[in-house]
């Protein structure tokens with residue numbers, strides 16, 4: 241609980257690609273909704289992005305792009321704190337202190353590490369990839385966040401964070417708030433258009449996998465018209481992997497337009513085939529993204545605007561993070577530096 245009686249929430253997205261409609265419908269939209277009720281911290285986790293190789297110039301550009309998109313989707317810098325993870329050095333420092341406490345066995349069990357490292361050559365897997373969850377724990381624990389909006393794929397990392405916080409509290413005394421996962425309402429899990437059994441990802445190379453938030457309307461339409469479906473013609477929600485493509489299109493449609501599953505299915509009862517469904521989904525997505533892109537362009541056009549918000553956000557974040565870090569350092573027995581006069 242903070243001074244103003246609000247619970248604190250923290251979340252982040254990696255600038256490891258272009259944000260997709262999956263990021264919006266699955267995460268960002270919830271962030272916008274919680275900012276009134278929670279003391280909110282939203283960061284762009286650039287230090288997480290470098291756990292796999294990144295092109296420096298692209299990383300810098302994507303970091304600003306993601307931050308500007310936070311604003312464009314409606315996160316209000318007056319209410320929420322928006323910042324770049326690496327602008328608050330306490331994240332790196334607490335991550336090291338926690339690394340010294342994190343059992344290797346726990347880290348080795350993380351499914352994301354196992355999946356990502358399985359695709360890489362042994363010699364190119366950086367130790368940062370293994371330590372990724374420890375950095376994420378530092379992000380959350382520095383702010384004593386009570387609630388963390390995360391998707392299914394990050395649940396295990398949040399469990400790890402809770403376990404690590406408990407371990408610290410047990411060894412050194414009550415220091416960290418134990419965070420809870422905040423699970424977004426159902427129906428917001430968007431799958432890849434080209435491979436609808438796999439979650440839509442922002443770091444996928446194939447051209448028809450994802451709709452990006454900054455895709456122009458013509459590209460959005462083209463991508464959705466090419467979405468993988470099946471050879472049937474029944475437009476209904478379904479758990480059948482065969483129908484995953486149609487299910488995904490309906491999920492996107494419902495996430496944007498609302499209504500119950502029955503209402504959505506009824507809306508397509510008279511459709512002549514998947515083409516009609518795709519057209520309706522494409523128009524919904526275009527309608528959703530056009531105003532967002534307009535705001536994005538305005539934000540980027542205003543010289544200094546974004547960077548001012550980020551400087552302000554980093555200062556606000558650092559004030560809280562540094563206080564937690566000082567307490568952690570003290571509890572672990574690190575000698576406090578005396579300021580030089």
Ligand code: TRP
Pocket residue numbers: 250251252253254285288375376379380388389390394397
């Ligand atoms: N690991 C998260 C993801 O890939 C991103 C992340 C980093 C995060 N730090 C966080 C999410 C802290 C929530 C809280 O989605």
